[in-house]
Amino acid sequence: MQTACLVVRESRPLHGTTTLTGAKNAALVMMASLILTRGKSILYNVPFSTDIRHMAQLLQQLGAELFYDKDMQTLYVDTAHIRHYHVEYAMMKKMRASVLVMGPLLARFGTVSIALPGGCVIGDRPINYHLQSFEKMGAQITQVGEMISATISKAHSADIILEYPSVGATENILMLAVQTEGITRIVNAALEPEVLDFIVLLQKMGAHISIVPPATIEIEGVDELRPIEHTVINDRLEAGSLLLAAAITGGVIHLPNAPARSLELFLYKLQEMGHSVIIGQDNIGITLHATQEPKAVSFKTGPHPSFPTDLQAPMMVAQVVADGESVIEETVFESRLLHVRELQKMGAHITVEHNRAIVRGIEKLYGGPVIATDIRASCALVLAGLVAQGTTIITGIHHWRRGYHDLEGKLRHLGANIEIVGGQSIIFQDELRELKDVVL
Ligand code: EPZ
Numbered sequence: 001m002q003t004a005c006l007v008v009r010e011s012r013p014l015h016g017t018t019t020l021t022g023a024k025n026a027a028l029v030m031m032a033s034l035i036l037t038r039g040k041s042i043l044y045n046v047p048f049s050t051d052i053r054h055m056a057q058l059l060q061q062l063g064a065e066l067f068y069d070k071d072m073q074t075l076y077v078d079t080a081h082i083r084h085y086h087v088e089y090a091m092m093k094k095m096r097a098s099v100l101v102m103g104p105l106l107a108r109f110g111t112v113s114i115a116l117p118g119g120c121v122i123g124d125r126p127i128n129y130h131l132q133s134f135e136k137m138g139a140q141i142t143q144v145g146e147m148i149s150a151t152i153s154k155a156h157s158a159d160i161i162l163e164y165p166s167v168g169a170t171e172n173i174l175m176l177a178v179q180t181e182g183i184t185r186i187v188n189a190a191l192e193p194e195v196l197d198f199i200v201l202l203q204k205m206g207a208h209i210s211i212v213p214p215a216t217i218e219i220e221g222v223d224e225l226r227p228i229e230h231t232v233i234n235d236r237l238e239a240g241s242l243l244l245a246a247a248i249t250g251g252v253i254h255l256p257n258a259p260a261r262s263l264e265l266f267l268y269k270l271q272e273m274g275h276s277v278i279i280g281q282d283n284i285g286i287t288l289h290a291t292q293e294p295k296a297v298s299f300k301t302g303p304h305p306s307f308p309t310d311l312q313a314p315m316m317v318a319q320v321v322a323d324g325e326s327v328i329e330e331t332v333f334e335s336r337l338l339h340v341r342e343l344q345k346m347g348a349h350i351t352v353e354h355n356r357a358i359v360r361g362i363e364k365l366y367g368g369p370v371i372a373t374d375i376r377a378s379c380a381l382v383l384a385g386l387v388a389q390g391t392t393i394i395t396g397i398h399h400w401r402r403g404y405h406d407l408e409g410k411l412r413h414l415g416a417n418i419e420i421v422g423g424q425s426i427i428f429q430d431e432l433r434e435l436k437d438v439v440l
Helices: 024-036 050-062 089-094 096-109 128-136 167-177 193-205 236-249 260-272 309-320 339-345 375-387 398-403 407-413
Strands: 005-009 015-017 040-044 065-069 074-078 111-115 140-144 147-151 159-161 183-187 208-212 216-220 229-231 252-259 276-279 284-289 325-329 349-353 356-360 369-371 391-395 417-421
Touching: 005 375, 024 040, 024 050, 024 074, 024 096, 024 167, 024 193, 050 065, 050 074, 050 089, 050 096, 050 398, 089 096, 089 111, 096 111, 096 128, 096 167, 128 140, 128 147, 128 167, 167 183, 167 193, 167 216, 193 208, 193 229, 236 252, 236 260, 236 284, 236 309, 236 375, 236 407, 252 260, 260 276, 260 284, 260 309, 309 325, 309 339, 309 349, 309 356, 309 375, 339 349, 339 369, 339 375, 375 391, 375 398, 375 407, 375 417, 407 417
Parallel strands: 015 252, 040 229, 159 183, 369 391
Antiparallel strands: 005 391, 005 417, 040 074, 065 074, 111 147, 140 147, 183 216, 208 216, 252 284, 276 284, 325 356, 349 356
């Protein structure tokens, strides 16, 4: 079978309106948190991507029953019969977010065994903050090679100070603390929009959570959490990618359900480039009219509300074809500049010094064979292909499929010349048993 690849050809300015799907980085942790409940929950606006499929398979391995309605983008999950608390090695290695079942399994069973999720090209991505926090709450953790097991006879509340506002660690601690007697505090917590939406879901379950400025989360444990229905927030990263596609091709785009409030610094930087950005009422909805003479801007990634690291690679492409010099500093992951090499193959003028990329804007990029190294790098290469002369062939598109729900279809709808060639479409349904009676 031919290896699947994205084929992108030089496209005219993108024009039009499209909607967003649910945020992968909210949906994944929400799915894991359903382990805390015993019954049938429904998640709406769940993206159809391979990371979601893998999390569904993981929950199924633990004993959950799931049904995904692809047309409605709705996930039905029955957790009443979850009875396992060991996650298979192969499953842990499929997706880093699998570490997010540690907190809820510890809360439900008092024990869990996983394999280290492992690093990836963007960095080592250790889970020391997660493990240290669980130990502070009473867990006994042993590690043999890559296998980790944790047991907790009676979790106790604690003051947990995160030396870095880790998204995953904040979420994992939340899922143990919501059912731990007493008040647990997470100081220097991550407060990304996806974390805030996750807190709303936990509160719907019956959790007692409050946020104390500037970045402390206080959790008062409760005895039981109930199944819920929840609509996942729209994906701000998909919104950023679509806005950049219009900006880079010199077009006009309207995203009627885009969460502008969660992209403030990113939108400010687009305006600094000279693009016109109009925000809808109540900060919902974004319209971008691209300037034909974009000016290069510099930016530095960091924890929210700083510039999002997940938009660094796509935003770099906008600098590659802008006028002037841009200095881009990646501070969240230690090696998240691998897309530079691929952009250089297309003619980009970029030099890298440690975690900084210095970009000098050029007139034209040239299409050719390139390799996607992570989810957001795949998006950057697609954006570059839209304005590169000729055809760009992108392999490594499993990254693209991990992070986006038919983004290629949305880009095509806006006028992009893009298609997936070869390989097989994602088979979702046959890997999940249907729920018999989904009555809530
Ligand atoms: C989440 O990853 C997202 N993934 C990432 O999105 C996102 O880039 C990242 O948060 C930052 O916003 C999901 O939500 C599934 P972190 P996470 O813990 O939780 C270090 C994408 O493309 N660290 O905030 O793994 C870590 O190595 C993905 O959608 C430790 O040192 O990110 C990194 O340098 C990529 N020890 C920094 O903190 C720990 O125990 C931030 O990591 C945990 C993290």
